[in-house]
Amino acid sequence: MPGASHENKPLLTHGQALELARSSPGSLRRVFTKMRGSELGHLFLACENDEKRRILLRYIPDDLRGDALLELPEALQEELLSSLHPHEIEAVVEHLDSDDATDILQAVDEDVANEVIGRLEPEDRREIEPLLVHDEESAGGLMQAELFKVRDDWPVSKVLKVLRRWGGEIDNLNHVYVVDDQDRLQGVLALQQLLFCKPGMPIMEIADTKFPRVHAGQDQEEVARIFNEYDVLALPVVDDKGVLAGRITADDILDVVEEEATEDMYRLAALSENDDLAEPATVTAWRRGIWLAVNLGTAILASMVIAQFEEAIARIVALAVLMPIVASMGGIAGTQTLTIIVRGIALGRVTFANARRVLIKEAIVGLMTGLCFAVIIGIIASLWFPEIGVKLGIIIGLAMIINLLAAGFSGALIPLTMRRLHIDPALASGTILTTVTDVVGFFAFLGLATIFLL
């Protein structure tokens, strides 16, 4: 029986595929028809450059091209789509559900998109056009138009009749949506409920009028949170007037959750969210370089702090040896707090309601760890440089307390402040944070040393 296990063994490697493209195009086409979109996506990602990807794209049948392209990061998707003619893109779009079709059309130039839309069957066009107006990262951008809706004055028997006639075209049907004469959502029922009731019963008697719904304009991160809170497999989407506009299924939310987590991780690591394994090294170097340049600026700032204490360092070189320890511990402790808060905000566990308590707790944790490591590093420093001894130990210990307290406090304050300013809390907060811990660390340690040792 197939599909029983899931090994990372594709039917063929990208090298073999490219080889086949040259030697036996017919058999490559045949192999491709047996593959899933995700497998084809992996083949694309494995290719060394866009030229090779474009060659493979030629041999993928129309009904799989869309699925394969949708597996790719946006930049690659756009690149590959730009190599297709509008009539080819139309063939891709035709085989997709409306939400996926919309994603493809949003990835091509507007002129091309308009040409493709013009070529579509009127029925497909009617479904896709309203979806195109929504932001890609909103509920409207995620939803699909394919759903099964019935009127609120129908009896169960009529619902079943219409369902038998039209329901076959919809994947993952699951729910029946009940609307009024203005198309406003009135209730939702699970497909299975239809099996347990009498044919003459009015549909509104079994429909759930309190079933959760989302607004087309809601951010996808919030939509994901609602899926999580209600543990549902699909949610209806309504517009400002309550009119049923589409539905979102949980499989699309899986992508959202992964995407948002990746975005936060990347931002915390000073990466562009578009950074991608498959893009050429020059593009990657450029993207990373921008953030490295920001970091260079903050590192120079820290060095300028050190430069204020040149005299102290010249007289007591031990200060230069020890000073990175204070800065490094602050950086790590601050990053711990920052990560907890950023993730907590993303998962809805840190809100403005508990922000103050969170901030106080992190400051206390900073103080506690600061006290503990003050003792440890104080002893180590005293023993390492016995000619200065206990005095040096006390100074580095104090600096450690100050810096870990600053780390805990700013690790919480920075993302909370950004959130208040409606900026993504993950964005640049790592850079700001390490600037704080470097500057405070160097200043506290070298400053105390200047006062008490010189």
Place this chain on the structure above:
Amino acid sequence: MPGASHENKPLLTHGQALELARSSPGSLRRVFTKMRGSELGHLFLACENDEKRRILLRYIPDDLRGDALLELPEALQEELLSSLHPHEIEAVVEHLDSDDATDILQAVDEDVANEVIGRLEPEDRREIEPLLVHDEESAGGLMQAELFKVRDDWPVSKVLKVLRRWGGEIDNLNHVYVVDDQDRLQGVLALQQLLFCKPGMPIMEIADTKFPRVHAGQDQEEVARIFNEYDVLALPVVDDKGVLAGRITADDILDVVEEEATEDMYRLAALSENDDLAEPATVTAWRRGIWLAVNLGTAILASMVIAQFEEAIARIVALAVLMPIVASMGGIAGTQTLTIIVRGIALGRVTFANARRVLIKEAIVGLMTGLCFAVIIGIIASLWFPEIGVKLGIIIGLAMIINLLAAGFSGALIPLTMRRLHIDPALASGTILTTVTDVVGFFAFLGLATIFLL
């Protein structure tokens, strides 16, 4: 119409709830019956300590307690469950689906779990007991026993008859699973398909025999990947003999995806995966302290490198001023690469098949950014310390190239090696990486300076 918008406004705050618990317990109970599990979970998280949580727990009705507890991080869940008597836990378990009931039973002491199981109705016990043997992070640990299965020799009419009789008890029915006389999974069909066929048709004629499935022993991360690859809302779980053991729905996978992303983020930031906002500061300080101690060790290692060059620093203090810049840039660049690789491995985009290419690319990116920032920092250093001038600029430039190359290379090599050794690539790799970039950065800069400036 309710549920239309999703504001973070709970029916009451935890302060109000605790107040009501004292002044008017009856009305608190009434309010609680109107809340969802997730809202109650947020109330628990907002409480300052376990004692207050235990007070609130008393007032939550049995049928909501489980849902509320399941919203909490494991440590809190265990703590609160330990305050309940076995008969109360039994009442909680009775109201849950088998997968959730299993999670609760796995969170209490074994003795208590056995006592609770002994008290359950035989039917519930039969469902739950087989689930308890599986690892919590495997497909078996995620699956629920509630599903609708039929025999492969039945006609559609019989399936419908049995469905009408028993199907009402199962949430999110969606699929009908077809098994043979040994209970081995033979095929799957969507509920809606039953509506479109003749009553006399044998069920196997419409069942999909190639529908994907997962093994009970498969890791949850892999299960999530299969959901993503097939875009399905539910998957059947089979044991080694192909016997249908349960099913997993996409809403449970949402939790898995979030959990795994959180785990990776935490590990990258040198955090314990159990670090939690709701635990007391002392516990958090202890958890963080362990990782900070590891970092202290590596920071001292870097300081020992600096100590080798005390003489150089004493003679040219500019070295002490500039050396953190080289180390910091290496740390940031390495973290960029590390994050890309760790996330790539988690999402299945970095595999052993493309590992070599990824490693080479990251090294090239490191070299490119190294060259670029070598020029920038070289010029800055020459102008900043004109008495040493161009020579200092060349030295710091070379050190920058060496360190960013090392950062790119080790940022990719460390997680790939850990993966090869079957260790989580995110675990401790940040600490190892910054050790490398600190040591290489200080050694390259101070070493070159010693050779060419002294």
